[in-house]
Amino acid sequence: MVARRFLLAIVALAFGGLFLGAGQENPTPPKEVTYNRDVAPILYKNCVVCHRPNNIAPMSLMTYKETRPWARLIREAVVQRKMPPWHADPNVGEYLNDxxxxxxxxxxxxxxxxxxxxxxxxxxxxxxxxxxxxxxxxPDIVFPIPEFMVSGASQDEYEYIYVPTNFTEDKWVQAAEVLPGDRRVVHHATVSVIEADKVAKKEEENKGSNAGVDKYHYRTGKVLHLRQDAPVVDDGCSYPTGGGVPGKESGYVNIVPGIYLPGHLAETRPSGYALRIPAGAYLQFQIHYSNHTSEDVKDRTSIGLVFAKEPVKHEIAQYEIWNDLFLIPPNDENHRVTSCYTLPKDVIALAYTGHMHFRGKSMKTEAIYPDGHHEVIMNVPHYDFRWQETYFLKKQFLMPKGTKLVTTAYFDNSVNNAQNPDPSRALRWGEPSDEEMMGFWLQFADPKPVDEKPAVAHK
Ligand code: HEC
Incomplete structure (x- = not known):
């Protein structure tokens, strides 16, 4: 008996662990593994969402013919868990979209x-x-921007484009995806909801070359930067604003149905939670264009929305929490930056996103609850600018008013960072990707059920 089990173990080992862990007396004899029966279902379910023609991955894995030449690399990518891409620490939190x-x-x-x-x-x-x-x-409905010409002469621009929804009633959005018109020039795009009566003022602001420019910022062309003489605060938590520029808190609310970032897929919120787009509202497309083609390129970026099909209980919005005052020295391979923000009200936590640029190395957020206990809620140990995922919690939970969110990021501004465009530069906050940002975003829902409150704007 013992000998027989021993023999089975050897057989199991020979098959690359395929039957290990089954713990049975008599595992079924190893059957032949084929593409059609065994492998295609795995690829269809987990890979072809990106690995299909004209999508974000470099090759299609839709057919045997297309897949076969990649077999060795596919094996390597899955055994080393490089694919499908995922950057959250598996020991911290459980995520719906894992x-x-x-x-x-x-x-x-x-x-x-x-x-x-x-x-x-x-x-x-x-x-x-x-x-x-x-x-x-x-999508149930798609809103494209009017065709926009991205000049070959421009390298980095933030454009603000307003698209009317013409909704005649409030709409609830369950899922959304921002689809870049031309991936060569759309670096990222954030779509937020703006109520109709605020659009004229916003347009005016963004037209002026002084939009967003206070005494701590300056503008080159259409992008903002932090002034070199702004206060330097790496440890935002030791500063009155928590990391924001003087007079401005580190965190604020934004209503973002969809965003396109490198490696960021569609966002599908758990059932019962949705974003409200009020009747008549506009969608503000903030598009970061970066044209390195040296020719003029036409773009028509769009957002696709899926409306909630089930009753909505809680309305979603997002806290965006930043350190805007850091200074990353040249060649520093492990530069620490923190931000702190204390929640001004009870919220239900839904999802986390970390945002940095090319020097981003890791990010961790800890919640310190009013009763003093604390826990790490998000950990991204190997941040990768090319894969900026949003992590949707499997179990939403209440974060009480007074919870302090402490985010600690490390930046690698050394030559060891293969993505670093220039290790000799000291870096401050700036909109271009070759400058830096340090943001933690919390998607949250209002704990008050939707039908118990009048439809009013967020504060
Ligand atoms: C979210 C989109 C996405 C999913 C899902 C995804 N991939 Fe990829 N994959 C990419 C992109 C983009 C690249 C190229 C950039 C990179 O390697 O990070 C890539 C690269 C690869 C490579 C090339 C690696 C190399 O060394 O050249 C292989 C092999 C691969 N993927 C296999 C898979 C398999 C197998 C799955 C499913 C189990 C999968 N991918 C799921 C987007 C995806």
């Missing part, structure tokens, strides 16, 4: 590779998933 493969799926791909990447019987192949052109969701 795309990591199960150990069984990894073993299957591993075994497929080791046993000769067989195609198998065509009758085993499940139907391929169908996607809308470019979209990762199926």
């Amino acid at each position: 795309p990591r493969l199960s150990d069984v799926d990894i073993s299957t791909i591993d075994a497929w590779f080791r046993t000769g990447t067989k195609e198998g019987d065509a009758r085993d192949l499940p139907p391929a998933p169908v996607f809308g052109e470019g979209w990762h969701i199926n």
